[in-house]
Amino acid sequence: MSSESRGRVRARGLVRWESALVVILIAVVLFGVAESSTFWSTTTIFFGGLDIGQVAIMALPMTMIILTGEIDLSVASMLGLGCAVFGYAFEHHTGVVGAMLIALAVGAIGGALNGFLVARVGLPSIAVTIGTLTMFRGIAEILLGQSEVSGFPPSLEQIGIAPIFLHLAYPFFFFLVLAAIYGVVVHRTAFGRSLYAIGLNTEAAFFAGIRVRRTKFLLYVVSGVICAATGIIYSLQAASAIYTAGTGLELNVVAVVLFGGISIFGGRGSVIGVVLSVIIVGLTEVAFTTINISSQEQQVIFGGLLLLSVVVPNVGEVRNRIRGRVRRAAPPVSAGGGL
């Protein structure tokens, strides 16, 4: 199949994937309503949002990073580190605002480390961020050990108890605001377009004057800051800072982003897809919990959905690969010159 028709299949596949997400969303809601009388309620919105909030927020910087064809597996550890730094600083009487600023600064520094190693040194991001995944969590443990820091101002701890408005949980509201900003930046600005170009063909992007390294560096710094912010939110929401906060969430974040239709190869997908994906996953978790589906079973179902999300938008591609790997290895038809 020519690359031309492949491109078309892919483009159509994407349109279909976002529509598919809407259909899945409706199906999840109908399923929840049918299975549980309490599903269609404000508590679902509140607790669903509270539950998915951290993953949702971290999915946004992850979206940009995956769009450029890279990955950041240190997000959840940075959440933990942000949480630990926030708690540690608060314990040492910096005041709550001071503690927040210090935690965000640490997020920026950690992100800069990732960015430096990936964008400047040119190491593979998967290796770099697995390294910092371990490192950030280690530093968090050194800072807090087994202790829990609590006693934050009660007004701030409200975010774990009360909705901000319209039954929306604070973290989810924060996610929606951030998602709106991300949507505009990704889809309406030169910077956003450059992310797609980098993801699809880094070299061509570079030849067009896009500052590829600077862009990637910036994305990691922003990711660090937002994940540290998520750590702060976590601390306030749980009314305590612990170093294990968010352990293992990095894979959920990647899963949500991919399920939202962002191609793991970069350059494909949209923010609205990720938002839909977040809502679906959040509601599904609530629905499954209310009807007592075990978390193991939930994982199997989510895993299946994730595979589906990778296969469906790339149906044409996948079919080609299964059918005709060998043909791809055939020599190029043109070896320069002529028509």
Place this chain on the structure above:
Amino acid sequence: MQVSDGRSADGTKEQQTEFDAEPILGVSHVTKSFGAVAAISDASISLHRGEAHGLVGENGAGKSTLVKMLAGVHQPDSGQITIDGVPVTLGSPAAARDAGIAVIYQEPTMFPDLSVAENVFMGRMPRQSGGRLDRDSMRRQVITVLEMLDVRLDPDRAARGLSIADQQIAEIAKALTLDARVLVMDEPTAALSAAEVERLARVIETLRARDAAVLFISHRLDEIFNICQRVTVMRDGRSVLARPAGDLTSDELVRAMVGRDVEHRQLTRGAIGDVVLSVDRLTQEGNFVDISFELRAGEIVGLGGLVGAGRTEIAQAIFGIERYDAGSVTVAGQPLKKGSPSAAMQAGIALVPEDRRQHGLVMDESIERNVLLASLASVTRRGLIAGELARETSKTWLDRLQVKYGRLSDPVTTLSGGNQQKVVLAKWLRRNPRVIIVDEPTRGIDVGTKAEVHRLLEELAEQGVAVLVISSELPELLLLADRILVIREGRLVREIPRAAASEESVIAAAAGAYTEQAA
């Protein structure tokens, strides 16, 4: 000069009594169009047993399309292809292979981690009983073939690191183990050294002795005369001449290829202005040394030389793709930061790169996004891309360059090569560069578009843009350039003013004669 059509190929047979009456491969009056562009409007060629047949023509004459037909990649719109007089349909590469046709590409694609023997037998490795690979049989067959070709090549070594010449030999060995009787070699010598070309010539002799027919494509006329018994010339999609090589002089051949006296630019352009780009003693270890030249407003300067002489590297160093080790680049008096394409762009430099698919375009992106990729700021209003303005702007430029496209949102892969190149040009022209470097601007694009690109470059010069053209096609350089800088092995060896420029003078400087006159 006698210019004949395809029919004269039959006429020559009488003179060539040593060939059988029935050609192994007969192509008669085939045509092939891609959309509005006729790549081949009437081509005929016949290959006989034991013959090396030269196929020459300028880029865009239709040679590659013909090769792709023989390879089963393209099917002719009309006309006929026969094997041993029997009409065949080469509907796929497999069908071409089954018909006994093998195509050896300029740069074969091999599996680097597999051995030479495994590459030769890729996809059809002999098996022992029980399904295990029969490596011994594989090796034996490859060794037999290589011995027959009288080539030393270790069948057990990994393909990684093989020279292009050796890769071609492996492809030829593959063709022989497939019992191919027609070997099509598409510019096999373009990247070979003199000694390697000689070896290839011997291999072709051996193939001929075994009654195979070889279609040999080359731009180097001396090779054609050394290796081939007959020559077919293609021009603008037609086979215009088919004759025994011995009956032709190289002048006649060139005239048949060009079809007219090379027309020099008629219009006198505006006066050449001030120096806009100044390159001073630029050096990049391993690639080029001490390159100094100036580019003036309204001037077209050609960068000539052999493939691999370092021209592309020089262009990319100026534009900031790669860093250089010494020297400096100055644009309109201001020193240019090295290693930064965005700085080069700010200074007003544009680079249309050699590799359109890898460097020029984001192939999976839409036409519109590609046009705008280098100038997004100009369609941004208050931080946001103005959708309507972006569409209008790209539409304007696509129309100005007469790009044939469907919708702006179509991926750029849907365009023909020539239209893709125009998209690259549009992308850079809309930045209003004061220096534009074009690296092989017409490679692989059709004759009509090629002329349009030439006209465009001339217009740019008229408007006062400084143009640097890198081209391996001498006619192109001679047509466009006010002066030609010849690069040989990373050094600027000669500057030839337009009046003194000829194919001979450029080739001589590029290949190493007359170095005492180095600029």
